[in-house]
Amino acid sequence: MNRTLNELRPGESATVRGLSPDGSRNIARRLMDIGLTGGARVKYLFSAPSGEPRAYMIRGAVIALRIEDAALVSTHTESEGSL
Amino acid sequence: MRPFQRGESRDAEPRANELVVALAGNPNVGKSTVFNNLTNLRQHTGNWPGKTVGSAWGRCEFDGQSYLLVDTPGAYSLIAHSAEEEAARDAILFGGADAVAVICDATCLERNLNLVLQVLEVTDRVVVCVNLLDEARKHRIEVDLAALEEALGVPVVGCTARSGKGTRELLRRAKEAAEGRTAHVPTRYPDDIERAAEPLKRALVALGIRPHIVLGDMDSIIRIPKGTALLRFPAKKNLTDMALALRFAAVQGYRRFKLYGATGGRLDHTLANFQTLASLARQGHHGEIIAPDILAYALADGQLRFPPVQAGTLVSVFAVGGVAEGVSLKGLKYPLGDAKLSPFTPLGVSNEAVGHPFAISVRRGTLIITIGVPD
Numbered sequence: 409m410n411r412t413l414n415e416l417r418p419g420e421s422a423t424v425r426g427l428s429p430d431g432s433r434n435i436a437r438r439l440m441d442i443g444l445t446g447g448a449r450v451k452y453l454f455s456a457p458s459g460e461p462r463a464y465m466i467r468g469a470v471i472a473l474r475i476e477d478a479a480l481v482s483t484h485t486e487s488e489g490s491l
Numbered sequence: 492m493r494p495f496q497r498g499e500s501r502d503a504e505p506r507a508n509e510l511v512v513a514l515a516g517n518p519n520v521g522k523s524t525v526f527n528n529l530t531n532l533r534q535h536t537g538n539w540p541g542k543t544v545g546s547a548w549g550r551c552e553f554d555g556q557s558y559l560l561v562d563t564p565g566a567y568s569l570i571a572h573s574a575e576e577e578a579a580r581d582a583i584l585f586g587g588a589d590a591v592a593v594i595c596d597a598t599c600l601e602r603n604l605n606l607v608l609q610v611l612e613v614t615d616r617v618v619v620c621v622n623l624l625d626e627a628r629k630h631r632i633e634v635d636l637a638a639l640e641e642a643l644g645v646p647v648v649g650c651t652a653r654s655g656k657g658t659r660e661l662l663r664r665a666k667e668a669a670e671g672r673t674a675h676v677p678t679r680y681p682d683d684i685e686r687a688a689e690p691l692k693r694a695l696v697a698l699g700i701r702p703h704i705v706l707g708d709m710d711s712i713i714r715i716p717k718g719t720a721l722l723r724f725p726a727k728k729n730l731t732d733m734a735l736a737l738r739f740a741a742v743q744g745y746r747r748f749k750l751y752g753a754t755g756g757r758l759d760h761t762l763a764n765f766q767t768l769a770s771l772a773r774q775g776h777h778g779e780i781i782a783p784d785i786l787a788y789a790l791a792d793g794q795l796r797f798p799p800v801q802a803g804t805l806v807s808v809f810a811v812g813g814v815a816e817g818v819s820l821k822g823l824k825y826p827l828g829d830a831k832l833s834p835f836t837p838l839g840v841s842n843e844a845v846g847h848p849f850a851i852s853v854r855r856g857t858l859i860i861t862i863g864v865p866d
Binding site: 434437438440441442443466467468469 | 567568570572596598599600601602605
């Protein structure tokens with residue numbers, strides 16, 4: 409199933425397919441720098457009480473992302489709740 | 492090993508025979524722990540924004556060699572996204588380090604290798620330090636240091652900085668890297684980039700020019716010749732690509748600069764490049780803008796002599812930055828002696844060469860000189 413990173417449910421894992429360019433904000437480049445490149449496994453851990461930011465496990469580190477930034481990352485899940 | 496001095500980065504001037512080693516790395520990989528262990532400095536270590544403000548430095552001596560260690564703020568990337576990353580980038584790229592030690596976290600090595608790659612794109616005087624090996628062992632992670640060293644072609648040192656294990660080895664291998672004794676093979680980029688780089692590479696080879704580095708935000712072109720270091724900057728930066736390139740080259744010790752492609756389609760960038768040319772002259776460097784239809788030079792408090800050019804060639808002189816005093820033009824159709832040129836009056840435009848050598852001098856002030864290229 410193809411979804412963007414912000415659409416995962418807590419505890420769900422996915423594989424990164426790619427990133428959408430976001431023009432001059434250049435957040436996509438930043439996301440790649442912290443490890444969100446094609447093929448990377450990522451897990452949505454939990455969110456802050458207000459729903460944002462959200463904590464993701466990315467290549468061995470927990471990283472907080474805004475929903476709008478997570479929405480730039482397209483992911484693929486083989487089967488639900490596989491990890 | 493003997494630590495003997497400490498302080499803030501502003502006072503740190505390398506001494507003779509001292510090796511400058513910049514410590515780079517992602518946030519929270521133990522850079523400051525490595526730094527403290529080697530310099531006996533009790534720098535605060537911790538995890539909050541702006542912890543390493545600016546770059547701390549310290550000295551130590553090991554095996555008869557003095558080292559100046561520069562601790563830089565944590566950075567995920569040389570493409571800076573924050574003030575800390577900018578400070579780190581400047582220290583790594585422009586800080587004049589003899590070697591860069593990239594400190595990595597053994598528990599998430601893969602993510603750390605992004606910065607290693609970016610540093611290797613700029614310089615092969617790199618030593619990779621895989622820190623937190625004790626943490627990794629707890630997580631049952633084994634790091635094959637020899638295989639990593641083989642793959643990267645630069646020294647790789649395992650380290651547990653908390654207990655000081657491996658830090659001396661880091662110094663020893665940093666010296667090796669500083670002396671250029673590495674086997675790093677230049678990064679190979681994806682085929683489409685390598686292919687796109689071919690025409691540019693052929694053109695440069697035909698001119699007898701081998702680029703050492705490609706630098707800029709790459710917002711207009713992505714053509715990187717094979718075997719060339721690549722240095723990307725964010726599009727939202729303070730300086731133009733040209734100014735960044737000159738700053739980079741000046742730090743490498745270059746003093747004579749030829750600027751090509753400086754008068755292209757954009758008037759704003761053309762003006763920026765003329766400003767940059769003037770600033771080169773003010774710093775005592777020699778700069779020259781070379782374009783198909785015009786050559787331009789800047790001159791600050793001094794004299795420039797030119798060989799003969801075809802009679803009738805237009806030579807223009809402009810004061811920039813303020814009034815230029817004591818301006819003399821010799822060997823041109825309309826000579827000038829000890830004159831004052833205002834930056835607001837184009838008095839010096841369209842003089843003419845007469846086929847003799849000519850000289851232009853200014854006692855105090857900055858001049859931009861343009862020489863038309865005959866058809």
